[in-house]
Amino acid sequence: MTPRVYLAGPDVFLREPMAAAERKKELCQAYGFEGVFPLDAELDLGALEPRAAGLAISRANERLIRDCQLLIAQVTPFRGPSADVGTAFEMGFARALGLPVYAYTNVASDFTTRTREFVRTVRARTNRVIEDQDGMEIENFGLADNLMLVGAVEHSGGKLVSFDAPANARFTGLEAFQECLRLAKRDL
């Protein structure tokens, strides 16, 4: 059976999400995988109020993940120093199910560097701990994002690929995604 890969990421927010999905699915196929995109459930949302539509999408996506054998998450920083929270949620969901979790980011700087740039103030709390203007610690583990995300990738047997894509391909560049596919094909 062709292993099914859930394609988590902010790609769903792109102007042409289905075109982006197609490009990823073609690459999946080239590496012996079947790509599953969050919008694949083909829900009929037309008649639903916004809130009900949002909840229906959530339910459909959970079902799609349960039907996959691995997950590749785009963790490119999204509206802040971290990955999109929907993507983070889906990584946690897949991890608890025991799926290998792969991830890629098109911004290669580390999480601490990005957070330092994002917050208004950085100050030392102790010798080893830095915090922001609200006294909230800034994670400083030399990781690509929050430790739960990176830990899930590591502990699940996946890989995290960091790559600096051009600014105009921040959410669309697929070099790092393709590298995840190559590694997954090699390892699984």
Add this chain to the structure above:
Amino acid sequence: MTPRVYLAGPDVFLREPMAAAERKKELCQAYGFEGVFPLDAELDLGALEPRAAGLAISRANERLIRDCQLLIAQVTPFRGPSADVGTAFEMGFARALGLPVYAYTNVASDFTTRTREFVRTVRARTNRVIEDQDGMEIENFGLADNLMLVGAVEHSGGKLVSFDAPANARFTGLEAFQECLRLAKRDL
């Protein structure tokens, strides 16, 4: 057996995380629960390099969640319009395990409003869809955060409590947390 509640949230980044943990645990006890805080594993991280320490914490937290019967997540917006990604990850993890997921936020405005304030530009893509300066869609479902987070709460039988805490209690206010405990005690 006293049900164990995993206390997800950015509380771990506070200056005095163990004091914050104690306050939450006392409230848990008052409602018949045992609170489990992310830092409860008492890892000996002293000898580890930062990266190894981060991964050890991730592994310990996953184990703690697996040992709980429900989860209450603080989803107060953290360095951007959304919840902390580590918290989002843990919600997904708990949801996949079938745990009831409760959540609270100390900022009651909805996700679309917060995202509109955060991005540089908001423009119409179609009649129903708005997007930011990068052409990335802004979720507009009338929910408190990304639909995967809110959906997990709803579908798992939990509740999401929104409350406007004073600015100086943004990450420490416990009114909404306590309401989650009250609802969990009533429902479980």
